[in-house]
Amino acid sequence: MSLNEDIRAMGERARTAARALALLSTRRKNAILEAMAAELDARREALRSANAKDLAAGREAGLPAALLDRLALTDERCDAMSKGLRDIVALKDPVGGRISRWIRPNGLVIQKLRVPIGVIAIIYESRPNVTADAAGLCIKTANAVILRGGREALASNLAIAEALQAGGANRGLPEGAIQLVATPDRDAVRALVQLEGLVDLVIPRGGEGLIRAVTEQARVPVIKHYKGVCHTYVDASADPAMALDICENAKCQRPGVCNAMETLLVHADVAAAFLPALAQRLRARGVELRGDAEARRHVPDLTPATEEDWAAEYLDLILAVRVVPDVRAAVAHIHRYGSGHSEAIVAASEAACRVFTQEVDAAAVYVNASTRFTDGAEFGMGAEIGISTDKLHARGPMGLEEMTSYKYVVQGAGQTRS
Amino acid sequence: MSLNEDIRAMGERARTAARALALLSTRRKNAILEAMAAELDARREALRSANAKDLAAGREAGLPAALLDRLALTDERCDAMSKGLRDIVALKDPVGGRISRWIRPNGLVIQKLRVPIGVIAIIYESRPNVTADAAGLCIKTANAVILRGGREALASNLAIAEALQAGGANRGLPEGAIQLVATPDRDAVRALVQLEGLVDLVIPRGGEGLIRAVTEQARVPVIKHYKGVCHTYVDASADPAMALDICENAKCQRPGVCNAMETLLVHADVAAAFLPALAQRLRARGVELRGDAEARRHVPDLTPATEEDWAAEYLDLILAVRVVPDVRAAVAHIHRYGSGHSEAIVAASEAACRVFTQEVDAAAVYVNASTRFTDGAEFGMGAEIGISTDKLHARGPMGLEEMTSYKYVVQGAGQTRS
Numbered sequence: 001m002s003l004n005e006d007i008r009a010m011g012e013r014a015r016t017a018a019r020a021l022a023l024l025s026t027r028r029k030n031a032i033l034e035a036m037a038a039e040l041d042a043r044r045e046a047l048r049s050a051n052a053k054d055l056a057a058g059r060e061a062g063l064p065a066a067l068l069d070r071l072a073l074t075d076e077r078c079d080a081m082s083k084g085l086r087d088i089v090a091l092k093d094p095v096g097g098r099i100s101r102w103i104r105p106n107g108l109v110i111q112k113l114r115v116p117i118g119v120i121a122i123i124y125e126s127r128p129n130v131t132a133d134a135a136g137l138c139i140k141t142a143n144a145v146i147l148r149g150g151r152e153a154l155a156s157n158l159a160i161a162e163a164l165q166a167g168g169a170n171r172g173l174p175e176g177a178i179q180l181v182a183t184p185d186r187d188a189v190r191a192l193v194q195l196e197g198l199v200d201l202v203i204p205r206g207g208e209g210l211i212r213a214v215t216e217q218a219r220v221p222v223i224k225h226y227k228g229v230c231h232t233y234v235d236a237s238a239d240p241a242m243a244l245d246i247c248e249n250a251k252c253q254r255p256g257v258c259n260a261m262e263t264l265l266v267h268a269d270v271a272a273a274f275l276p277a278l279a280q281r282l283r284a285r286g287v288e289l290r291g292d293a294e295a296r297r298h299v300p301d302l303t304p305a306t307e308e309d310w311a312a313e314y315l316d317l318i319l320a321v322r323v324v325p326d327v328r329a330a331v332a333h334i335h336r337y338g339s340g341h342s343e344a345i346v347a348a349s350e351a352a353c354r355v356f357t358q359e360v361d362a363a364a365v366y367v368n369a370s371t372r373f374t375d376g377a378e379f380g381m382g383a384e385i386g387i388s389t390d391k392l393h394a395r396g397p398m399g400l401e402e403m404t405s406y407k408y409v410v411q412g413a414g415q416t417r418s
Numbered sequence: 419m420s421l422n423e424d425i426r427a428m429g430e431r432a433r434t435a436a437r438a439l440a441l442l443s444t445r446r447k448n449a450i451l452e453a454m455a456a457e458l459d460a461r462r463e464a465l466r467s468a469n470a471k472d473l474a475a476g477r478e479a480g481l482p483a484a485l486l487d488r489l490a491l492t493d494e495r496c497d498a499m500s501k502g503l504r505d506i507v508a509l510k511d512p513v514g515g516r517i518s519r520w521i522r523p524n525g526l527v528i529q530k531l532r533v534p535i536g537v538i539a540i541i542y543e544s545r546p547n548v549t550a551d552a553a554g555l556c557i558k559t560a561n562a563v564i565l566r567g568g569r570e571a572l573a574s575n576l577a578i579a580e581a582l583q584a585g586g587a588n589r590g591l592p593e594g595a596i597q598l599v600a601t602p603d604r605d606a607v608r609a610l611v612q613l614e615g616l617v618d619l620v621i622p623r624g625g626e627g628l629i630r631a632v633t634e635q636a637r638v639p640v641i642k643h644y645k646g647v648c649h650t651y652v653d654a655s656a657d658p659a660m661a662l663d664i665c666e667n668a669k670c671q672r673p674g675v676c677n678a679m680e681t682l683l684v685h686a687d688v689a690a691a692f693l694p695a696l697a698q699r700l701r702a703r704g705v706e707l708r709g710d711a712e713a714r715r716h717v718p719d720l721t722p723a724t725e726e727d728w729a730a731e732y733l734d735l736i737l738a739v740r741v742v743p744d745v746r747a748a749v750a751h752i753h754r755y756g757s758g759h760s761e762a763i764v765a766a767s768e769a770a771c772r773v774f775t776q777e778v779d780a781a782a783v784y785v786n787a788s789t790r791f792t793d794g795a796e797f798g799m800g801a802e803i804g805i806s807t808d809k810l811h812a813r814g815p816m817g818l819e820e821m822t823s824y825k826y827v828v829q830g831a832g833q834t835r836s
Contacts, residue, residue, distance in 0.1 A: 019753065023776065104798055108787060115779070117809055196633070200809050215614070215637050221810040222639075242832040249834035335437065357827045358441065361533070369526060369830025378835065379826070380522055391535055391618050391823035392639040393811040405809040408797070409775045412787025414660040416667035417796065 003183065007191035010146055011198030013176030014119040018144040020174035022116050026093040029140055031171045036139070037085040039167025040132060040160070044078055050159035051128065058152050070126045071153055081132040081160070084383065088136045091382040094401045095142050109411040114404045116142040118200035121192050122385075123148045123214055125206035128156035135164050135178045137385050141403040144177045146199065148192060151184035158182060193218040200405075205386055223394055225386035227313040228258030228341035230371045233330040233356065235347030236269040242368060243274065243346040244281050249370040250344065252285045256315045258387060259342045259374040263310060263320040265330045268294065271323045275299050278321075287317045294323035310337045327352045331359045338362060340389050342371035363389060363396035421601065425609035428564055429616030431594030432537040436562040438592035440534050444511040447558055449589045454557070455503040457585025458550060458578070462496055468577035469546065476570050488544045489571055499550040499578070502801065506554045509800040512819045513560050527829040532822045534560035536618035539610050540803075541566045541632055543624035546574035553582050553596045555803050559821040562595045564617065566610060569602035576600060611636040618823075623804055641812055643804035645731040646676030646759035648789045651748040651774065653765035654687040660786060661692065661764040662699050667788040668762065670703045674733045676805060677760050677792040681728060681738040683748045686712065689741045693717050696739075705735045712741035728755045745770045749777045756780060758807045760789035781807060781814035 001009070024032075040047070051073040058068050099112040120143045122134045131147055138145035149157040161180035168178065181188050193202045193214055202222045204214040211224055232250050234243045250261035266274055275298040279289055289295075290309050291302035302321065309320040310333070324330045327345070334343050344366035345356040353367045364374045374396060376384025381399030388394040394402035419427070442450075458465070469491040476486050517530040538561045540552045549565055556563035567575040579598035586596065599606050611620050611632055620640045622632040629642055650668050652661045668679035684692055693716040697707055707713075708727050709720035720739065727738040728751070742748045745763070752761050762784035763774040771785045782792045792814060794802025799817030806812040812820035 019777070019779070022779070102798065104796070108791060110797060118779070219633050221808065223810075239832070245832060245834055253835055359437070361437070361440070361536070362825065364826040364828060366828045367830060369828055369833045370835055372835040373526060373828065373833070374826075378522070379528060380520065390639065392641075395823055396826050405813055407780065408782040408792075408814050410782060410784045410787055410791065412785060414657070414663060415787040415791070416663055417671055417788055417790040 003185060003187055004191045007181070007188055008195065008198070010179050010181070011119065011192075011195040014144040014146055014179060015198050017174040017176035018116065018118045018142070021139070021142040021144060021177055022095070024142060024172070028172060029093065029142065030089045032139060032168045032173045033085050033089050033136055035171040036132075036136065036164045036167040037082040039163045039170075040078070040082045040085070043159070043163045047073055047078060047156065047159045047163070050155040053155045054153055061152075063152060067126055067152070071128065071156070073128055073156055077129055081129050084129075084133050085136040088140050088383055091140065091400055093140060094404050099406055106415050107413060108415055111409045111411075112406050113409055114401070115407050117403060117405045119144045119146065119198060120403070121146045121148065121199050121202045123189060123192075123202065123204045123206070123210065124150065125210060126150045126153055128153045128160060130205065131157045131160040131180070132164060133383070134385060135161070137383055137400065137403060139168070139173070139177065141400050143403060146179050146181065146192060148181040148189060154182070154184060189214065190217045193220060193222070196220055203386060221393070223386075223388050223398065224390050226389040227339050228260070228389075229262050229311065229313050229337060229339040230259060230342045230344075231263045231265055231330070231334050231338060232261045232344045232346065232371065233265040233324070233327065233334075234267060234270065234274060235327060235345060235349060235352045236267040237349035237352060238270065238346040239348060240270070240274060240277065244277060246344065246346055246368070246370050247278060248281055248285065250372055251282060251287055251319050252317070253370070253372055255317050258313075259371050260315070261319065261371055262312060262314055263322065263337070265322050265324050265333055266295070268323050268325050271295065272298050275321065282319060285317070287319055289319050289321055291321040292323060295321045313339070327355045331356065334360055334362070341387065342366065342374040344369065344371050363387070421603060421605055422609045425599070425606055426613065426616070428597050428599070429537065429610075429613040432562040432564055432597060433616050435592040435594035436534065436536045436560070439557070439560040439562060439595055440513070442560060442590070446590060447511065447560065448507045450557060450586045450591045451503050451507050451554055453589040454550075454554065454582045454585040455500040457581045457588075458496070458500045458503070461577070461581045465491055465496060465574065465577045465581065468573040471573045472571055479570075481570060485544055485570070489546065489574070491546055491574055495547055499547050502547075502551050503554040506558050506801055509558065509818055511558060512822050517824055524833050525831060526833055529827045529829075530824050531827055532819070533825050535821060535823045537562045537564065537616060538821070539564045539566065539617050539620045541607060541610075541620065541622045541624070541628065542568065543628060544568045544571055546571045546578060548623065549575045549578040549598070550582060551801070552803060553579070555801055555818065555821060557586070557591070557595065559818050561821060564597050564599065564610060566599040566607060572600070572602060607632065608635045611638060611640070614638055621804060639811075641804075641806050641816065642808050644807040645757050646678070646807075647680050647729065647731050647755060647757040648677060648760045648762075649681045649683055649748070649752050649756060650679050650762045650764065650789065651683040651742070651745065651752075652685060652688065652692060653745060653763060653767060653770045654685040655767035655770060656688065656764040657766060658688070658692055658695065662695060664762065664764055664786070664788050665696060666699055666703065668790055669700060669705055669737050670735070671788070671790055673735050676731075677789050678733070679737065679789055680730060680732055681740065681755070683740050683742050683751055684713070685745075686741050686743050689713065690716050693739065700737060703735070705737055707737050707739055709739040710741060713739045731757070745773045749774060752778055752780070758809075759805065760784065760792040762787065762789050781805070
């Protein structure tokens with residue numbers, strides 16, 4: 001079979017599996033998830049040895065240390081994979097839930113019910129644990145999943161997927177519900193994201209290059225988990241101590257993630273007092289600050305910020321700093337350079353907070369809190385499949401509910417339309 | 419400027435307008451809609467004369483009579499356009515509404531609020547009234563709109579768009595909130611649907627060719643308003659009189675629309691009694707029936723149905739008829755040939771209804787009612803921008819709520835993540 005035929009056959013198996021999955025009870029799905037976790041545990045040695053092959057090949061190919069680190073399946077990460085599946089068991093199953101119900105004047109009873117989306121393709125990069133996490137979330141929501149991980153993790157991903165399939169099959173997981181694209185050929189991604197009628201949704205998870213390639217090729221809906229160029233705006237009315245704490249947390253607590261702060265905007269009236277204190281605090285944590293001319297007046301040894309800095313997602317201990325005349329200028333900066341992910345204001349002024357929360361167009365807008373809270377678990381949704389920077393279907397943390405669609409079930413007594 | 423630059427400039431104007439629109443009160447938007455309606459009325463003669471040019475050019479070009487009919491702006495249709503805008507005034511404004519609110523253990527107050535999607539591109543075919551309808555729905559939901567109608571209706575669409583812009587501007591409609599692509603060049607559509615970051619959603623409305631072309635070219639999210647291959651399944655337990663009424667209504671009440679029945683499935687146990695009665699009833703309404711071998715045993719003069727008939731969206735007084743052994747065979751047929759639009763069962767058996775409503779994967783699933791009810795107004799949503807056969811974001815009738823996104827506004831008191 002050609003590659004295209006192979007991928008289409010996977011799509012057809014997934015569609016058939018999705019129909020069967022949609023009819024499973026919550027109890028049955030939970031039993032499957034438990035069995036998947038147990039099988040991962042039972043095959044620990046096989047996973048470690050498959051991973052050792054990927055790591056050896058990666059070292060041979062000269063992969064950078066950071067990538068090798070992401071690739072490694074330590075015992076701790078193996079534990080986390082099976083624990084992750086067991087955590088999903090405890091989450092509320094959204095499928096079958098009633099979103100609303102109303103009765104029309106002609107007596108028709110309309111129910112809007114949550115149903116699975118159907119078949120979800122997940123395209124991701126080097127971390128092999130995504131294989132288990134994504135499959136678990138899909139099975140809980142009765143979506144069939146086609147996984148396509150990074151080529152450097154192929155042996156690890158295959159070992160994980162086989163464990164999930166074998167464990168699930170023991171408890172009635174339909175054949176084809178979890179599939180992994182086993183070829184490293186890039187054309188497989190193109191074929192997969194063009195499977196109209198067979199794949200209902202594509203979720204790319206990874207760097208900008210991956211997401212752009214998927215978006216350009218896709219003919220089925222895509223939800224993008226795109227970059228986070230997150231801002232914190234410190235208003236003239238801000239409590240300075242609170243502002244320092246929030247900025248330090250947003251920048252330093254975990255700088256390599258999408259909800260970390262990348263640019264600080266400071267009201268001109270408090271820049272002289274705030275910026276030197278901030279520089280002292282963040283430099284003690286190893287942060288490099290890059291400022292505009294006005295910021296550099298207050299902290300003379302700042303690196304000058306360039307146009308590229310305003311658009312940068314550093315994912316590192318670097319912070320761009322700009323002084324703005326007021327909250328509207330902060331909003332304008334955010335609309336020009338932000339990625340619609342998470343934006344925060346620190347202010348005591350209710351008027352400033354109202355302008356900021358009403359006008360900033362982002363998935364999550366914070367008042368007096370760190371942007372680091374944009375996360376499914378922190379929002380109380382449990383696990384998440386990612387954080388959407390799109391505005392259609394799901395925005396912000398995408399948990400189990402966001403992995404469902406709905407249908408209308410209309411009960412009549414012979415009504416016809418006149 | 420090149421075509422691409424022109425279209426990008428439209429996108430940028432729309433993005434700016436969308437930010438201004440998002441801040442307008444419901445009262446202001448309603449005043450704008452009233453003024454748009456008034457201006458359409460005031461410019462009736464100009465609209466009629468622009469339309470006369472389109473009609474003359476269309477006749478010259480030999481357009482078919484049905485297309486010329488869709489193109490014509492009669493006085494009645496002009497009345498309907500301005501009435502449509504005034505009807506939208508009366509609908510509830512979803513923007514700003516709170517979808518949910520909860521408090522986290524750390525004290526963060528999370529609100530999920532409805533916001534406009536942003537910029538919506540609507541690509542449609544010959545009916546010029548779509549220009550006013552779509553613009554009205556977008557303005558009510560504070561979305562900027564870029565309209566691209568059929569080339570044969572260009573003069574009419576321009577006249578309508580100018581009236582809407584001029585009327586709206588009198589009451590504060592932001593410049594760029596309603597724009598019409600004024601070139602008939604097809605490359606304009608390609609440029610428009612690839613405006614990542616400027617266009618948030620594309621809605622193609624029209625035939626299969628249009629929708630396929632948009633889907634293939636798009637790099638921004640698309641919601642498809644695709645074909646309706648709708649089925650009615652008459653179970654062995656059906657009340658025969660109710661089944662005849664529902665079938666007649668679903669096929670004949672308005673055969674040219676997407677929620678009309680295209681295929682009838684009949685349980686084998688009642689085919690001998692039901693099909694001759696149905697043939698008599700529908701033939702009296704001018705319907706041609708095409709049946710499988712089993713159906714033709716009961717109504718000997720049926721046209722034989724071919725494989726193409728099962729997949730056909732006739733949009734005409736033609737009905738495909740198939741005899742099935744049971745409800746599961748009906749479901750399997752629907753999954754193979756249906757378009758996920760509207761599907762009905764006529765049955766007294768609760769077991770059969772449960773199987774049908776649980777297993778059929780379609781936007782609307784009816785029990786003992788006509789598929790013709792899949793419609794925003796019939797569902798009680800007011801007007802609709804279309805009927806989605808997609809499963810992401812909106813499924814089934816897409817009313818004002820479905821034309822919104824949401825954002826999370828999170829109120830803290832200095833919380834940081836540990």
